[in-house]
Amino acid sequence: MKEKIIEVSIGMFGQNGFTETSIQDIVESLGVTKGTFYYYFKSKEELLMEIHLRYIDDLLQSQKEILETKNSSEQKLYDIVYMIMKHIEGHGQSARVFFREMQHLNEEHLDDIFHKRDQFRKNMNQAIQEGIDSGEFRQDLNVEIVSLAILGAVNWSYHWFDPKGKLDEKAVSTIYIDFMLNGLKST
Amino acid sequence: MKEKIIEVSIGMFGQNGFTETSIQDIVESLGVTKGTFYYYFKSKEELLMEIHLRYIDDLLQSQKEILETKNSSEQKLYDIVYMIMKHIEGHGQSARVFFREMQHLNEEHLDDIFHKRDQFRKNMNQAIQEGIDSGEFRQDLNVEIVSLAILGAVNWSYHWFDPKGKLDEKAVSTIYIDFMLNGLKST
Amino acid sequence: MKEKIIEVSIGMFGQNGFTETSIQDIVESLGVTKGTFYYYFKSKEELLMEIHLRYIDDLLQSQKEILETKNSSEQKLYDIVYMIMKHIEGHGQSARVFFREMQHLNEEHLDDIFHKRDQFRKNMNQAIQEGIDSGEFRQDLNVEIVSLAILGAVNWSYHWFDPKGKLDEKAVSTIYIDFMLNGLKST
């Protein structure tokens, strides 16, 4: 039941927004009553936190596995970008909730999530730094800002990426990486 | 008074969110009553639309001026990126509202805004295409996706950019452009 | 202007109801502002009272003229019925307002109107009594109740009478009177 609540909530939060979705809406779509909801969750916010945690923990775990390999920095970068895109493709509504409804967490939870997002970003920084150190990437990069640019470009995809569109998440990732590695300029 | 309402609303919507800010909060912060609010706005949503319109219309206008120059594509790209960053720097809360609270517009208004955002994106596409045609940019770029990547990277800045931080909007723009033109790879 | 306000108010009160029609609605339909309204009327209720007064005073005056003639009771009865019907035909919305929105008058005004409606009813009683005394009407009638029945039947017409319908107010009055004088029973 708890899983079912989370599942339909993600769908409804993603579609209509956190504030716009009432507990009533959620339980009605499951054919149960509000009491049931409060048996499994202390509050609406706790449900939102659970959704956030699952998303970011999953991302962090995948990122960790990628970073622990012996692959080239270029490959690692590609793997991370593709992994995020794969998440957006496979859990599109989760991504929407994660990127859009964070503000509705309470302070404590927000701190927790913020810290984890920061960790994700720092891991990204590190991957880029490694590429610089190994000579794969340019020496004169501002790691912090470039990292934010890459994350921004990829994360932004949740706004427009359509799993049923012309290009799948793999194709988009490939274009992203080519752009990020080689830039726009003709040589 | 209308201007004052818009002004404080942007601040409060940006800080606490559209749904979390009540009309009561807004008018209290101005020392007037709810009736006053509804004298100037038919609904809370109408106020939100006004904020959106001002933001996107301003952006489109600035973009148009940039595109109408005879500058190189590289320069135009820089100018657009810097212009967006300048907006985020100068109207940070507006940007937050614009990028985050769009969902609370009604269908008709959403259509309008969506159409304008699309226009902005298409103008961006065109700028890149011109660069390709003139030989400044690589021939093998996927214009649509690259354009989305650039916009994503720059727009995302509203999440983290701090006007009082170490780097100002000009420095960030420069780093962005360098990254976008030349990529990460060492040569 | 005062006349115009009364005129459109009758239309709007009749169509949509007194409470459902706002001052704003009224002044907007005249292209003026609320201040103007309050220049001519102390309150919304005062406007309603004015409408009521015009209606009942008109009715009372017409009734008086009919009763002062030397006509037969039958004729007088017919004239009164026809006169009410004529009012409903010609001032349909006024009738609606008069019969339906009385409750929104304040106590003092309500008293006044009530007293005048009562006067109208008593004059009716008197007409019937005269008919009885002269032998035109049956001796065993309960004047009070019969009078209320007649007024009920005629007044009720405002619910359904359609000036553009098959029967005009004259035809309906004739049928009413025939029914009231001769009853249903076959002889």
Next chain:
Amino acid sequence: MKEKIIEVSIGMFGQNGFTETSIQDIVESLGVTKGTFYYYFKSKEELLMEIHLRYIDDLLQSQKEILETKNSSEQKLYDIVYMIMKHIEGHGQSARVFFREMQHLNEEHLDDIFHKRDQFRKNMNQAIQEGIDSGEFRQDLNVEIVSLAILGAVNWSYHWFDPKGKLDEKAVSTIYIDFMLNGLKST
């Protein structure tokens, strides 16, 4: 609880009017909170509809039973008149609400009620027609108009009938019927 809400609402709507009675007034008189009201009714209008439905359905049912008997038309007419009067006597406030507050139903509900009131009227027409066909009533009656006159006379009673007055509903009904059958004219 739902019953209690309906009960006190009828009283308050009848006394002070639908618009003049707030949900607050209703729940306060029951010692509960507004939330409770909305647990049982989707809206104030829905409550009004429920009151209307109960009234008209009850009336239609009683009318049906009367019409299905083998009684004379005269008797049926008396029974219907008496039945309506009995309703006005016993559910005076309901009658007030029913006849006066109909306008506050929404379009869909209004249609429904209107249709049922029309059915009641048509059944009345039919009863009169049967009397004509059987020879009890005059051949030259305009059934539609006479029927409306009778209903008007009886329904109007809700304006003035006082259960504690000199004449009870039975006495009034008897006077009504005598008047309707035999008319005013002396013979």
Next chain:
DNA sequence: TATGAATGAGCTTTCATTCAT
């Protein structure tokens, strides 16, 4: 005569949450 800005009280409705069963 008329305007327009502002008020303030009140309205219907929503909703997260509680709790006895």
Next chain:
DNA sequence: TATGAATGAAAGCTCATTCAT
């Protein structure tokens, strides 16, 4: 595990009215 009745606080919005100009 789950229900269903009830709460209470707050929300968006309406509107008759006032008043300086």
